[in-house]
Structure formats: C-alpha cells, structure tokens
Amino acid sequence: MTPPIIGILGGGQLGRMLALAGIPLGFRFRFFDPSPDACAQDVGALTVGSWSDCDALRQFARGCDAITFEFENVPTASLDAIESIARVQPPRIALATTSDRIHEKQFFQRCGLAVQPFADVQTAADLALAVATVGTPGVLKTRNLGYDGKGQRVIRDARLASEAWSALGSTPCIYEAFVPFDREVSVVAVRSKVHGTVQFDAYPLGENVHRDGILHTTVVPARIDAALVSAARAHARVIADELDYIGVFAIEFFVADGVLIANEMAPRVHNSGHWTMDGAVTSQFENHIRAICGLPLGSCAARGAWNAMLNIVGRVPTLDDALTNSESKLHMYGKAARAGRKTGHINLHASSESELRAALTRAEGV
C-alpha cells in the first residue's frame, strides 16, 4: 500500500505539526524548504531548494496527492510551476490578497469588516501626507513579507516619519492608525468542500497577548460579548466564501470600544490556534489536512472550559523543567534557540479562568 502523499511548501514548525496531525489519518508528508535544518524533516522527507527554483519545485510536486503551504510568501512564478502539476490549497487568491497589506485591508472593507484608518505609502512624500491625514501614533509596515513584528515601525511623532521610512528600506508600505484596543482576539476557521458541498466551522475565539510583536499567550475563550463572537465567526464565513477558501485560516481583530476591527488574516494554520492541539476535539492542523483533501471536517468544539497556549521564545528549556506541571502539554519544534525565535509552545487547560491564569503564571516561570 502506498499512502497518499501531502507536499508542504515550507518545513518549519507549522509543517511539522501538520504532519503530526496528518500521519494518523494515513498520509505521508514531504517538505520543500530553503534550509537544510528545517525542523519538519523529523516527520517527512525534506527537499532543500530555493523558492525561485521552479525545476526543483516541479520535481517536488510530482507524486504529491495534495499540496499546501505553511509559508505564504511563495513567488507567483513558483506557484505557476507547481500548479501545472498538482492543485495547491488554500487558493492562490488568498495568498495574493493577504500577502499585500493594502490589498488585504481593501478586501476586508469589501467584505464589510471594519478596519483602522490606513494609507498607501509609496514615497516619503506619501508618508508625510499619510501621517498628516491618519494622525499619530501610527504604525508603518512594509506591504509584503512581514511577520512577528518584523518590518514595522511605530511613529509617535510626525517629525520622525522619514527616519522610520528609511529604516524599513524606503519600500512600499502601509501606514495604519494605532488602535487603542481593549483586547486582541482571533478567529481560527476552516472551510472544506466534500463532494462539492461546503463545510465551514470556526473554533472558539482566542484572546491574544503579544510581547515585542510576537504572540505570547492565547487564552480561550476570549472574554468578549457573545455578539462579537458571532460577528467574528460571520466575518470569517463571508471572507472564506468570497475567496472560495479551502483549509484553515485566522483573522486577527482588535476589540476597541466594543467594535471588532480587522487587523490581518493568515491564509494558513496560525499560532493563535495552537491551543486546539489539546483543547479542541479536532486540531487546526488535522482540520487543515482534512480540508485540503476534501474530507469531512472534525468538530471545532473546545474540550474543557478554559484553554491556553504559551509560546516559548528565544530559548529551549530543559525537559525536566518544561514537564514539571503534569497537566500541561509541551510541543517543542526541534529548533535551536535564537533570539526572538519560537522554539515551542505549552498548552494548558483548566476548569476555571483563575485556575488557568495561575497555571499560565507558573508555566511562564519555567
């Protein structure tokens, strides 16, 4: 028996966790990544190659029964090469839309989501105008290729705008008003087509706390009104249908004065959904695999009352320390420690919020 093979563009922790979830369904995995150290190689064959090497990508794609990505900045020409051989899901339109922050915001607006004031910045003069119009404080971000707070500068004083512009490389940017938010929440949702019939589901909303631009904790459920939860789910549904999306995705929102403001969308499994590995009936990773293979979705319901995820960043704790709490679930990525690098996460569950907060505090001390 030859098991069906799923190819993943990118061999980082998301690919690794997709494979760990998909192997029990009977799939085999292979990964394409520029780095020979890509940590997903523990769970599938790794092809090392450049994103611009269309021959290597074509060869990688041959023999794959399905292809997906965990790294969304794959060049268009490379996608062309792959798609001539095998179907890639989520759809390209989702990549094209979310890889450009201006397009993403405009797409949110077309779908009826509120966004913070923003301006397209092509030149230093554009930026000066944007700062004058949108106001300060604001955030200047490169239009493409940003993650974990990289490619961003906060502008608190209009006189320092040109400095920020230079620091980001005088490249096309978006300037966004800084939103004085009460909370950051995200909805992780999944859409599949099973013999032509759409299935859609969303996980309970998570409440996110960032540190230094990197996700620090997600606590589920988010402490917001039920009406906002329904609204976030409805927004996710509209966006997924609009893109004819297949797979898991996440939308991050600010909650400000009781209103949801869409910040950004990730067309893939997302860090704020890592709690689902231990806290939901079906993890985001398994549901993504199911979706890209046209299989029925598993339940997105939470197991237990309260769940949380704590990222491990910039260090690799000893297992003795990391496993001290017998209730917590450790997920290491097999990556060496490096400043600002996510090396793993810990999932926690509890029957009350206070118990969960106490467990989080203990876990942070490890």
Added chain:
Amino acid sequence: MTPPIIGILGGGQLGRMLALAGIPLGFRFRFFDPSPDACAQDVGALTVGSWSDCDALRQFARGCDAITFEFENVPTASLDAIESIARVQPPRIALATTSDRIHEKQFFQRCGLAVQPFADVQTAADLALAVATVGTPGVLKTRNLGYDGKGQRVIRDARLASEAWSALGSTPCIYEAFVPFDREVSVVAVRSKVHGTVQFDAYPLGENVHRDGILHTTVVPARIDAALVSAARAHARVIADELDYIGVFAIEFFVADGVLIANEMAPRVHNSGHWTMDGAVTSQFENHIRAICGLPLGSCAARGAWNAMLNIVGRVPTLDDALTNSESKLHMYGKAARAGRKTGHINLHASSESELRAALTRAEGV
C-alpha cells in the same frame, strides 16, 4: 542542535505512536524491524534486520540516547548485544517474566494476585494430567510468543486434548482453567524514576471486549466497584516496584464473582491504552517516552466522562467514511489490510455512557 535519539525495537504501530508522542517533546526516533514495510518508518529512520543479527543491533544502538521496545520477544543474546551499548528500558527482567506464561503466572502469585488454576505442560502426558486436574473447559497456550489469540486452543472435551497439543506444535505450553468472567478489564500504568525518586501513576481502568481473540473495544471507565479499581491499581504498583519497572505496562484481569483474576501482563504500551491518546491528559505513549528518559510523568487523568477505543481490524475504511463522525478521532497505522490485522483504531468520547455506546455502535457500522 542534535535532538536526543530514541531507538525502538520493533517498527509497528506501537512504535509509530510512540514517535508521534515523543517528537513533540523534541526527540527523534529510529526503528529496528525485520520488515522493510514496518509502518513506523513514516516517523523515523528504519533499520531492517533480523532479531538475531547482533552486529546490526549493535550498530542500531550506537548513537541512541535511550532504547525501548514495542516487540517484547527479542532474543536474550540480542538484548545482550544492545545493552553493552545503551540502556534498554523497560528492564529485561520484565521481558523475561512476561514472555513465559508460566513464569508470569508464578510471578503474579508471588505478588499476591489471584490467578486461575493452571498447569505446566511439557508433554502430551502432562496435558492429559493437567486437563484431569484443572478440568474442562480450559485453554492450552504456548508458553512463549503468543498474541492476539494466536498460539491458543480451547479444550472443551478431554478427549480432544491431544489434538490441540499437536495443533500447537507439541511445544511447551500452559493449560489454564477457563474463567467464566463477568468482565475483562485492564489497568495501564506507568513508573518512572526522576533523579532517583520513583513516580507511579495509573490510568482509569478500561473494560475490554475481545472478538476472535483480538481486542475489539475498550470502554473507560470500566463498570466495576471502586474497591476493585483500587485493588487493580495497587496490584500494578506492587508489580512495577517488584520489577523496578520503568515505562508503561498493562495488566489484564478477569472480573469473576467480584474478584480480580490476573490474566496477563504486557511490558509495553498496550492496545487497551490507546484511548489515552485523546481521552487522557497525557497519553500512554508520551508517558512511556517520559519514563524511559527519566522525565517527570504527565497526568494519567481522563479528560471527559466517558471514553472508548474501537479497533479497526482486517480492513482499511475510506477516509470519507471513517471521518463521518466529527467527534471521533481516527488513528490509522499506514498498514495494508490483511485478515485479522489491526490497521487502526477510532477513539470516541461522550458525556454519558449511553451516548458513548450509541457512538460506538455508529462507528462499528463504518
């Protein structure tokens, strides 16, 4: 960074699930198996070799930080070869004790566990005497190398004893009285030593139903008195301490007239503990890895009120069918269908027994 490597003797589904549980802790896995088709190769490097090839085993053991087994009939000479290079856990004494059904029963007796009447059968004459003493019906089993009902014959009529003896190859056997049991239950337990301090825990008891000598379902918790649950856990503790055991093990009991009768022990992760993958805080696979690495144990507590495991035997269902129930958890082993072969299992959970039984019935129909 080179992750620590765990070597597993045997590359079947138990090895595969050990690796799926251990990779998130940051370990890498390698497997030794006589079959080039061993299904664990999806999650680690496979060395194909014979159990009697001590050179190959030595080479396999080199570079492993810890070694364990999922196949307990490794020849003594082979274990010698490996142990000259790396520590093997669980300890050999556990293998030696459980790989011989007579030694196993005598060990149970020494530890204060009740066993059914049995007799050592070396010759046809021994068997005739055993049948006369122990009575019929009874079960004749080869002393070594039996599993899933293989190497067994029920003797209902003393006149057919010699036929059974021939059918099993006139090899050393045990003859056991047939126990008219009310239920079959098993305790899955784990023992670790963390910096010299013993940790021990046991999962809630499972109630097992066999079909054609192969485990069909496990339902948790077993429907027996709390006193019997405590007794089973206490027995497991005594046995583990007696063997200075490290790792996960299972003891199967018959419950007859309110008494626990020890049937057999598996010195490894066990099929009746597969429900823990989705139904316990820490799975038996993860706890086995923790134990053999001297790490603190994870909680063995159940998540949710009722859990069940249903084996998939002799067939590979389509994923469309197997994933119909959005609440169930599918675990396929990547093995081709063959009569009597376990190819996967389904874990189910529910808030009431009746709900669980209904889900089991639906799952059996897939």
